[in-house]
Amino acid sequence: MLPASVSGYVNTMTPILRLTSTLVSGGGRVLGWVTRGLAAMRAPHKPLHPRGAVRAATITRRGDGAPSGVAWIDTPGKDTALVRVSRAVGLPTGWPDVQGLALRIAWAPDEAADLLFARTGLGRVTRFVLTPARENRPRPLTTLLPYRSPHGTLFLAALFEGEDSVRLLWARGFGAWTHWADLVLSSGGDGDLMISFDPVLHELPGLHVYDWVRRLREPAYRSARRHRSR
Numbered sequence: 001m002l003p004a005s006v007s008g009y010v011n012t013m014t015p016i017l018r019l020t021s022t023l024v025s026g027g028g029r030v031l032g033w034v035t036r037g038l039a040a041m042r043a044p045h046k047p048l049h050p051r052g053a054v055r056a057a058t059i060t061r062r063g064d065g066a067p068s069g070v071a072w073i074d075t076p077g078k079d080t081a082l083v084r085v086s087r088a089v090g091l092p093t094g095w096p097d098v099q100g101l102a103l104r105i106a107w108a109p110d111e112a113a114d115l116l117f118a119r120t121g122l123g124r125v126t127r128f129v130l131t132p133a134r135e136n137r138p139r140p141l142t143t144l145l146p147y148r149s150p151h152g153t154l155f156l157a158a159l160f161e162g163e164d165s166v167r168l169l170w171a172r173g174f175g176a177w178t179h180w181a182d183l184v185l186s187s188g189g190d191g192d193l194m195i196s197f198d199p200v201l202h203e204l205p206g207l208h209v210y211d212w213v214r215r216l217r218e219p220a221y222r223s224a225r226r227h228r229s230r
Helices: 004-022 024-040 211-228
Strands: 051-061 077-087 099-108 111-119 147-149 152-160 165-171 178-185
Touching: 051 099, 077 178, 111 152
Parallel strands: none
Antiparallel strands: 051 077, 051 178, 077 099, 099 111, 147 152, 152 165, 165 178
């Protein structure tokens, strides 16, 4: 049986998840159309995040905060990663765009998982709202869409503390953020920007993509994968 606090949280989030799920199928088709349109206009056929830099990084998991219920998050340790910092649509400099942060985490030998973050706020409402901006000044980013964990819905966030230092956070629904890891980026930025980050295909242990999130994201990712293969 779940603790009362967790059960209350699940009861609070259930109507939100049901409402969101009813909008997903149509939204997924729209995102797929947009992705195909962007790919058709770009020579390298990289419709999303065409501009940015990929860098090596290290993630240090603290293991000393409130437990999330995800063993990998709650256990101290160190992992290598690739990080892409980019503008989502790739609009010209000076145009409003959404900053994106992608992580590929080598969490075990021959095992890797992807996380995608987009610029939002960290408030109870703003954590769900994309925030386009002209400048590339570091701002908070979240996964925007939830993950299913052993103890319910979980959101992740990334908070830049400098150009090369990022705090990784987690929260349940509208709840407070817990600092669970530190991400340190290398000084270089010469990685392959064409690398494909896909959180639908590459999940972290204990963090699973909801079916409705998969339906929302998959058309756009499928279209992007098809255009990159040309």
